[in-house]
Amino acid sequence: MADVTTRINPLFLRDEELRQGIELLYFAYREFTNEPDEMLSQQGLGRAHHRVIYFVGRQPGISVSDLLSTLRITKQSLSRVLSQLLKEDFIHQRPGLRDRRQRLLELSPKGVELERQLTENQRKLLARAYREAGAEAVEGFRKVMLNIMNEDDRGRFPAQTTPPLPGWRGGAS
């Protein structure tokens, strides 16, 4: 029989492992964005607004062009969501000091509060997943995710400082 499943076949196992990886990304990402999407739609906002709010909150005073290169969307796409966030007072802007053409963005108190709620949701989900998977698994998760993304984006993450963990497996203690 030529049926590849009838005998142990490393190539088949490899394919299966990789397909599972594809699906892990799909299902986990979907769940990760699920509740924030619901919270946002109650405010008349969408996922695009979330991304803007997130990165402005992450880097207060970010310029529009930096935000554009972080998000990798067109200025027209950004404009649509950003002007809504400005109009509805989730975000404030001020001109750059050195370069007065720039509009530096920061969250308003209202924006801070929304960001907190959204990020809190995702932090809790992640914290639970991290806790149940264990510190070592988190380290592996981080390694794999960094290797999936492209080099430019990888540069956004500080090199890992791995503090010796209390429960470090195989430790001599």
Added chain:
Amino acid sequence: MADVTTRINPLFLRDEELRQGIELLYFAYREFTNEPDEMLSQQGLGRAHHRVIYFVGRQPGISVSDLLSTLRITKQSLSRVLSQLLKEDFIHQRPGLRDRRQRLLELSPKGVELERQLTENQRKLLARAYREAGAEAVEGFRKVMLNIMNEDDRGRFPAQTTPPLPGWRGGAS
């Protein structure tokens, strides 16, 4: 000073770690879908078509309703992409044997070939990431991703059969 960053603060570190997790998911997922999206648009297809092609390829003979509950979209949304895939001969359908109301879906040769190209791209990206991260990291990645997704979706994945790895760290060998 009340500045939380001026002293070692476990809560601050925790927040930073979790925010990095949020960003790992965002940037990795974006990269993961980037090239397939380009390949699809050359065929006049989009990411929604990819998901249909992927899951039909994964489970040949899947019914429309099973596909719907896998994708968690409405039948109207699915209909749009599925009928295009049928019309353009990426997918064939046949009536169910036991239940003739069902339309069981499978990839045509043309669909198999497209699925192969798309999945090949993502498999290669994942395989490289897995290789560079190492087997132990892959195990951690899997654990974390399974814990991020909801229980229903987790049930799609077989319980992990962890074969003793050759390079198992801390092993007595």
Added chain:
DNA sequence: CGGATTATGTCAACATGGCTGACGTAACGA
């Protein structure tokens, strides 16, 4: 100074892929 470049914005149009609501048909099953 004056011209090129940069940072940002606007208007218009289009594509994709979600959604809801309403309605239709054929097959199954008690």
Added chain:
DNA sequence: TCGTTACGTCAGCCATGTTGACATAATCCG
């Protein structure tokens, strides 16, 4: 026979991405 199920369609709306064209103000540089 009748209710339910497994589909399907039409119509319209919304969010969010795209391209192209054009505008304004600030900066930079020869």
